[in-house]
Amino acid sequence: MTEKQKERVALDPTVLAVIANRVDAILREMTNTLLRSGRSAILTTARDFSCSIVTGDNRLLATAEGLPVHIFGSHLQTETMMKLHQDIAPGDAFLHNDPYSGNTHAADHTILVPVFVGDKHMFTAVAKAHQADIGNSQPSTYMPTAKDVYEEGALIFPATRVQRNYSDIDDIIRLCRLRIRVPDQWYGDYLATLGSARIGERRLIELVEKYGQETIEAFVEEWFDYSERRIAHALKGFKSGTYSASTAHDPLPGIVEESIPINITATVDAEGGHIEIDLRDNIDCLEAGINLSRATSVNSTVTGIFNVLDADIPHNHGTIRRIKVLLRENCIVGYPIHPTSCSMATSNVADRLINVTQSALSQATEFGVAEGGASLGAGTAVIAGKDKRRGNTPFVNQLVVTAMGGAASAMADGWLTMGVPVTGGLLLRDSVEIDELKYPIIIDKIVAVADSGGAGKYRGGASTRIEYGPRFADMSVAVMADSKINPARGARGGLPGRPHYIALRDNRTNEESEIGSFGVFNVGVHQRIVGIDAGGGGFGNPWERDPARVLEDVLEGWVTLECASDVYGVAFSGSGDKIAVDDQQTELLRRQLASA
Secondary structure (H helix, E strand, O other): OOHHHHHOOOOOHHHHHHHHHHHHHHHHHHHHHHHHHOOOHHHHOOOOEEEEEEEOOOOEEEOOOOOHHHHOOHHHHHHHHHHHOOOOOOOOEEEEOOOOOOOOOOOEEEEEEEEEEOOEEEEEEEEEEEOOOOOOOOOOOOOOOOOOHHHHOOOOOOOEEEEEOOEEOHHHHHHHHHHOOOHHHHHHHHHHHHHHHHHHHHHHHHHHHHHOHHHHHHHHHHHHHHHHHHHHHHHOOOOOEEEEEEEEEOOEOOOEOOOEEEEEEEEEEOOOOEEEEEOOOOOEOOOOOOOOOHHHHHHHHHHHHHOOOOOOOOOOHHHHOOEEEEOOEOEOOOEOOOOOOOOOOOOOHHHHHHHHHHHHHOOOOOOOEOOOOOOEOHHHOEEEEEEHHHOOEEEEEEOOOOOOOOOOEOOOOOOOOOOOHHHOOOOOOOOHHHHHHHOOEEEEEEEEOOOOOOOOOEOOOOOEEEEEEEOOOOEEEEEEOOOOOOOOOOEOOOOOOOOOEEEEEEOOOOEEEEOOOEEEEEEOOOEEEEEEOOOOOOEOOHHHOOHHHHHHHHHHOOOOHHHHHHOOOOOEEOOHHHOEEOHHHHHHHHHHHHHO
């Protein structure tokens, strides 16, 4: 025990647990504030935002139910705030969306509120909200082919003070309202994000007043130590060694004509309880918008690690200090140099990095995970146009009406509504009715696609097919879909998930024409955009799947009879609701599959 630990207030374990739960309750209140008071559908129905609490000395304390891609780098943003401002005071708030100084990507507008108790800056309340429009040169915050931040056109705020003495600095607000296509929507979301952080500030002050500053400071250190002990104990169940894995992002036509490799080397010290992830053996940043920022390189790696650990291990500075991530400058999965574009740093390559991290570590633990479907296609496109119902006012919003196949694991089938790997199952699917009320669109169909989840002992999550279009006038639809050339891979004999598909259909002729995976497309009033998202990879050999589960998959429509026979090696007798597994024929089929 160190001298510093000896000097701490002795904290009863019950008090530790009570305060930890109270901190989580504060984060839930921050989350509900943003969810209930936001203006755009991407926040109020899809919940594409996250809240966290960072200590005054820039250590991540708590995350609650925040999207993994948002929260694990929160401390990098508060470090920038502290570095740039020496006069931080109660009543301040800072707007931070700079990917070159700790933020994820420019579309994630983050409000940082320093929390003072007396004269001491004890915490920072962090609320990060994805924006549908930030003034880019195109009506989308995702620009995969932008050669640099200037072509991207994003407004960048490096920890810019936006409130002083609890009052807005109007110059910043005016700047945003004049540049952003949907100023009222942005301002409503800004107020919701600010309100969330202010709620966090108020509740944290109340917490310190109730328990005393000395007790709360002791809690912080003990909570980190407890969390560190938890991950160190979990890592003892791994096999020490060095493990490598690779995956690939689809080509970017006109920029990179071949698949883009993503490599990782993981070194596990099981006895010492440490993991080192080396990302330096990757290509340099591209003249494109898919490069990762420092925050997304780190938090995607950390997410992949947490995906193969016990779910109840706290996600904070205590656990993260057992993880070392090696990055290099000007690397696609490292950290960029201005003006390199990071427009899509929270998707695509980040999804691939999560997948390849958990794939590498699956070699070191019994709890393995395949790759999850990663495809910002039609179901997660950014739609934009003018709304005839409201005087032709502009609208911009990112849809989240897809499911995206989750990865199968060594214990369970892939989660149907997992979403892309960076969201970790915490991004909600839109309400079709609310989307149609808020925006002039019609959503005709959302259905699950049979045989789309990668086959395995545990099956990958299925794809969904969606069809939608404009109600009154043409609109633009921006898609940026990975996983057509390189679908989500299976693990330990599991098969890959279904590739994505995007097309335009003419309703007058019913003719359907496939379109590119990347770009902004015009969709006319007589057209529909049609998309099938990417399925998740399977885990384990398909012929080892319990035949009873294959029967259930067939009855539920996840797997066809042909796939059940040819891939899973399961034969049936009877028909309709009288169908049953033919044990003898199944044994024969499976012997043939195994020998092949």
